[in-house]
Amino acid sequence: MIMKTTTKPTAIIADDVFAIRILLRRTLETVGCEIIAMVDNGAEAIAKIVSLKPDLVFIDIDMPGMSGLDVLDRLKAKNIDVFKVIVSGHNTIDNVKQAIAGGANGFIVKPYSVSKMNQIMEKYNASLK
Amino acid sequence: MITSKQENSSKCVIVAGFSLVLLLLFVLAMIGLHSVSRNNDKLNIIVDNQKKIQYIFTMREAAINRSLLLYKMVRMNDPFEIDEEYMGLIAQAARFMSARESLLLALNEGKEQAVWDATKPLVTRGGKSQAKVIQLIMSDRIPEAENLLITETIPVQDQVRKGLGEMLEAYRTTVNEELKQAREDNQTAYVLISLLGLIAVLLGITITIYVSRHNSRTESAIVLQKELAEQASKAKTRFLANMSHEIRTPLTAIIGFSETLASANQNEEEKDAAAQTIIRNSKHLLQIINDVLDISKIEAGQLEVEHIKTSPFEVLFEIESILGMQAREKGLDFSIEYKFPLPKQIVTDPLRLKQILINLCGNAIKFTQHGGINIVVGYAPEDKKISFAVKDTGIGLNEDDIEKLFKPFSQADTSTTRNYGGTGLGLDISKKLAQKLGGEVNCYSKLDEGSTFVVDISTGMSEAVEFVHELDEVNNMNSDNALVDTQGQYSGHILLAEDSPDNQQLVSIYVRNAGAEITIVEDGEKAVEAGLNGDYDLILMDMQMPIMDGAEAIKMLREIGYTKPIVSFTANAMKEDRMKCFEAGADDYLVKPIDIEHFHEVLSRYLSAAGESKSDKFTKLDLENDPVFMKLAEDFLIELPSTLGNIQSAFEQQDWDTVSDISHKLKGTAGSFGFHEITDTSEEINNCIRATDTQPVIELLNRLSEQVNNALSKPRDILSQ
Numbered sequence: 004m005i006m007k008t009t010t011k012p013t014a015i016i017a018d019d020v021f022a023i024r025i026l027l028r029r030t031l032e033t034v035g036c037e038i039i040a041m042v043d044n045g046a047e048a049i050a051k052i053v054s055l056k057p058d059l060v061f062i063d064i065d066m067p068g069m070s071g072l073d074v075l076d077r078l079k080a081k082n083i084d085v086f087k088v089i090v091s092g093h094n095t096i097d098n099v100k101q102a103i104a105g106g107a108n109g110f111i112v113k114p115y116s117v118s119k120m121n122q123i124m125e126k127y128n129a130s131l132k
Numbered sequence: 133m134i135t136s137k138q139e140n141s142s143k144c145v146i147v148a149g150f151s152l153v154l155l156l157l158f159v160l161a162m163i164g165l166h167s168v169s170r171n172n173d174k175l176n177i178i179v180d181n182q183k184k185i186q187y188i189f190t191m192r193e194a195a196i197n198r199s200l201l202l203y204k205m206v207r208m209n210d211p212f213e214i215d216e217e218y219m220g221l222i223a224q225a226a227r228f229m230s231a232r233e234s235l236l237l238a239l240n241e242g243k244e245q246a247v248w249d250a251t252k253p254l255v256t257r258g259g260k261s262q263a264k265v266i267q268l269i270m271s272d273r274i275p276e277a278e279n280l281l282i283t284e285t286i287p288v289q290d291q292v293r294k295g296l297g298e299m300l301e302a303y304r305t306t307v308n309e310e311l312k313q314a315r316e317d318n319q320t321a322y323v324l325i326s327l328l329g330l331i332a333v334l335l336g337i338t339i340t341i342y343v344s345r346h347n348s349r350t351e352s353a354i355v356l357q358k359e360l361a362e363q364a365s366k367a368k369t370r371f372l373a374n375m376s377h378e379i380r381t382p383l384t385a386i387i388g389f390s391e392t393l394a395s396a397n398q399n400e401e402e403k404d405a406a407a408q409t410i411i412r413n414s415k416h417l418l419q420i421i422n423d424v425l426d427i428s429k430i431e432a433g434q435l436e437v438e439h440i441k442t443s444p445f446e447v448l449f450e451i452e453s454i455l456g457m458q459a460r461e462k463g464l465d466f467s468i469e470y471k472f473p474l475p476k477q478i479v480t481d482p483l484r485l486k487q488i489l490i491n492l493c494g495n496a497i498k499f500t501q502h503g504g505i506n507i508v509v510g511y512a513p514e515d516k517k518i519s520f521a522v523k524d525t526g527i528g529l530n531e532d533d534i535e536k537l538f539k540p541f542s543q544a545d546t547s548t549t550r551n552y553g554g555t556g557l558g559l560d561i562s563k564k565l566a567q568k569l570g571g572e573v574n575c576y577s578k579l580d581e582g583s584t585f586v587v588d589i590s591t592g593m594s595e596a597v598e599f600v601h602e603l604d605e606v607n608n609m610n611s612d613n614a615l616v617d618t619q620g621q622y623s624g625h626i627l628l629a630e631d632s633p634d635n636q637q638l639v640s641i642y643v644r645n646a647g648a649e650i651t652i653v654e655d656g657e658k659a660v661e662a663g664l665n666g667d668y669d670l671i672l673m674d675m676q677m678p679i680m681d682g683a684e685a686i687k688m689l690r691e692i693g694y695t696k697p698i699v700s701f702t703a704n705a706m707k708e709d710r711m712k713c714f715e716a717g718a719d720d721y722l723v724k725p726i727d728i729e730h731f732h733e734v735l736s737r738y739l740s741a742a743g744e745s746k747s748d749k750f751t752k753l754d755l756e757n758d759p760v761f762m763k764l765a766e767d768f769l770i771e772l773p774s775t776l777g778n779i780q781s782a783f784e785q786q787d788w789d790t791v792s793d794i795s796h797k798l799k800g801t802a803g804s805f806g807f808h809e810i811t812d813t814s815e816e817i818n819n820c821i822r823a824t825d826t827q828p829v830i831e832l833l834n835r836l837s838e839q840v841n842n843a844l845s846k847p848r849d850i851l852s853q
Contacts, residue, residue, distance in 0.1 A: 020800045022764045029761065065800060088693070092803045092811050096657040096680075099664070099692060109693030112664040113803045119667070122695040 017048035045069025075105030167321035187235035194228035382413035465504025473599035479592030500526030519588035622739035624669035629659035656680025683716035690717035
């Protein structure tokens with residue numbers, strides 16, 4: 004049996020733009036996350052969340068087809084417990100309100116910074132206690 | 133005054149009264165109906181009996197007639213005459229039978245039947261005997277017939293007549309009895325109905341009187357209430373007029389001296405004096421407003437005090453530093469006398485204790501022209517209370533005035549207000565506060581001989597208390613109380629959310645003087661947006677703002693993972709105001725109007741001092757040296773011109789799907805590499821296409837093209853964020 008040696012939190016990234024996925028991955032790795040999957044649409048994000056059970060999920064709010072807010076609604080309907088962070092290129096207050104209503108645990112506005120990620124991780128760690 | 137309880141009970145009385153009247157009327161109706169139905173029954177019986185009497189009467193008559201006819205017949209010789217009488221005899225028999233049939237049908241079971249059964253054999257015997265006589269007459273045996281008639285038939289017939297007569301009498305008696313009873317019944321019902329009817333009418337009248345009286349009583353109560361309300365309103369108006377005067381006085385000084393500062397050519401000394409006057413009057417104004425707030429809280433029963441470990445010495449040192457100077461400025465002595473031993477610490481609300489002492493000492497200074505003010509501090513171990521006696525050598529008070537003193541909105545004498553100023557609220561507030569702190573304020577005074585106001589409060593200590601026996605034992609906090617260095621320099625970026633332009637400006641000056649950067653937004657929503665966008669070291673959030681207030685904004689930021697320090701501005705330092713800030717998720721609070729020393733203290737807590745960098749505690753993602761990022765950024769920039777070309781040609785071909793696709797992609801990426809304007813414009817284009825409003829797109833594309841050119845001309849900027 005192989006012992007899992009890492010205690011890093013696991014995360015899934017959902018964003019339709021390749022460059023953004025890579026960038027987010029770099030940022031998250033810097034703050035100590037292990038990225039276990041990257042997907043480019045909402046439906047696949049839900050499938051991966053169900054099968055891989057990550058600790059965190061970073062969902063782009065504005066994806067073609069199923070939006071990030073739709074993904075939140077689905078996760079809520081399925082009663083899936085995961086730390087949900089909405090990622091947005093834009094921070095209109097309506098997006099923020101909808102994300103909170105949808106059950107988001109965090110909201111990050113691009114561009115990503117280590118400081119922003121660190122805050123999210125701080126809240127995530129606090130939520131474990 | 134009419135309470136709702138009284139109102140309810142009188143309503144109950146009215147409802148109960150009317151119910152009773154209705155009940156009585158119902159009973160009346162039932163009694164009436166019942167007696168009518170009983171009378172009906174009686175009438176039926178009477179009519180029945182009358183019929184029976186008629187039948188029996190007919191039967192008796194027929195029987196007697198027959199006997200008479202027989203008697204006639206036996207005396208006749210002419211057979212034709214006998215035949216004629218015989219016809220009569222038969223007719224009488226028919227009458228008898230028909231009456232008998234009817235009687236038998238009408239007879240009741242039981243007693244009547246039994247009487248008939250007893251009479252019946254006699255009747256039969258009589259009939260038979262008559263038949264025999266007829267037979268003898270018909271066979272021409274007249275003498276025998278006569279003999280039989282006299283010896284048997286007539287006596288039997290007499291008995292029949294007697295029996296029927298008895299029956300008749302019995303029926304008559306019954307009828308009479310029934311009649312009598314019916315009459316009696318009617319009389320009873322009549323009396324009962326009249327009596328109940330009378331009661332119902334009386335009750336109705338009573339209720340009417342009660343209701344009309346009650347209404348007039350309510351009216352008079354309303355009038356009384358109105359009068360009281362008017363009185364209260366007059367008192368409030370008087371108070372407001374007084375307040376308005378009180379507020380105007382310092383405001384006049386503030387406005388006047390501010391204007392002289394702004395206009396005239398004054399030397400430094402004059403400017404300094406003007407500024408000092410403005411500050412002093414502003415503080416006085418603040419005090420008035422605080423008093424009014426306190427009194428309204430006390431009146432609403434919302435005043436809360438805290439229980440914090442406090443050094444009474446610290447409180448007194450502060451009092452001395454605040455009021456000692458005031459007293460000495462007026463040429464008065466100011467001294468504090470300690471009656472040792474005194475507890476080193478007590479549990480109380482230091483802010484409120486200070487407020488009481490400042491008020492008492494302030495009054496003492498105000499009303500004293502010569503001599504001085506002396507505070508005597510003592511401890512009473514039996515009831516664990518610490519007392520502060522503020523003695524002055526002022527104008528003093530007489531007994532009546534002392535009583536008036538503690539009433540809200542009043543001073544010893546209305547002329548006092550004119551001579552000495554003040555709101556007349558201070559002592560009332562002090563007394564209530566002292567009571568809240570487990571004590572009392574008392575006044576001992578004689579006219580022209582000065583006054584002593586004693587406040588004693590509970591020390592609130594349950595465990596063993598450490599005592600101080602001489603002043604040297606406690607650190608002289610006075611020296612520690614030296615001004616906080618307001619010239620401290622800090623580095624960092626502050627976001628200020630504040631809707632008042634004046635306060636925005638003031639805080640900006642404070643922050644810039646302290647060496648930090650500041651960004652200003654004017655409401656809670658913008659604060660959330662800005663907080664999410666930028667990396668601020670500290671957010672200063674006013675609690676009262678339009679659109680979204682501070683508490684909601686802080687709550688929202690905390691909910692979406694903003695963990696950096698937030699300090700809120702609140703109008704009051706009271707517990708509930710502070711709790712509101714902390715409950716929302718603020719780390720700290722600042723009271724408005726902002727105290728510069730406190731402001732710097734807060735800055736020093738959350739910002740790093742100039743030169744050192746607090747925010748550097750996290751490993752920074754060194755984007756500039758990250759080959760992956762650099763490659764991505766480079767690719768983005770290299771592709772930018774062709775992306776622009778693609779979207780422009782798609783627009784020319786009116787290929788809206790492609791325009792939408794490209795704008796969406798640009799929107800998602802550009803921001804990440806620092807080109808927020810491109811993201812904004814792309815979003816606008818995308819929104820237009822979605823709304824099928826393509827008219828503004830051409831202009832937006834021009835703007836985009838400009839922005840792309842800018843991006844390409846200074847690509848290094850992307851890394852400077």
